């Protein structure tokens with residue numbers, strides 16, 4: 462699906478197109494302006510394009526992304542082994558940038574030299590963030606204390622070299638907020654994103670208050686995710702991001718299929734509805750926010 466400038470989404474209140482009477486939040490300057498043929502600009506802030514499911518057709522995937530208006534795609538690493546692969550991909554394709562890091566579920570399998578291997582990559586020009594890191598109580602692959610150790614390492618290094626941090630949090634919201642709070646109390650605002658956010662409003666607000674961004678993935682479009690849409694509805698436009706987390710979490714209407722960066726527009730459409738603004742406004746803000754967080758050109 463390709464959103465074009467000023468294309469309207471159905472208004473949640475009337476099911477008809479947005480207009481100033483039915484959707485009070487919409488800005489008057491977005492109504493009745495001429496439709497241009499320039500596609501809206503997007504950034505997919507979290508994609509696992511090094512996944513083997515993209516090996517056969519990555520050029521076609523990237524072409525569909527560019528056609529859908531994507532400006533940048535952040536390829537996110539999960540291990541010391543795929544970190545250099547993500548950097549290499551980003552060096553080959555101009556639309557890509559990379560992160561390097563070790564995801565909490567993979568910390569247990571990390572070799573004694575894994576962390577140093579990650580650290581050795583951070584100054585490559587393609588690297589815009591550390592991660593994904595964080596905490597996960599859903600899976601029991603890595604003892605929790607070890608997850609905390611690596612999460613702290615990512616936070617500390619990111620601060621030292623002034624990079625963003627991509628944070629994975631699954632069923633560990635209180636622990637993530639506790640560790641972020643320790644860092645925030647010592648050093649001030651944290652340059653990071655809560656990726657594929659599924660937590661509650663209190664968690665989201667605590668993170669925003671510490672300077673973090675909240676990134677929404679395909680779950681936002683799922684029928685049973687009204688609680689998450691209610692959280693999204695309360696987020697400041699200056700703090701929201703969109704992502705695919707592809708190949709996982711494909712949004713409706715592609716749920717169950719392999720996800721890809723071009724599909725980020727479906728999540729963005731639902732985020733626009735939740736916030737009661739036009740898709741243009743979501744494109745503008747999420748793209749600007751991603752550029753700021755990751756220092757993207």
Ligand SMILES: [Zn+2]
Pocket residue numbers: 507509537593706
């Ligand atoms: Zn991910």
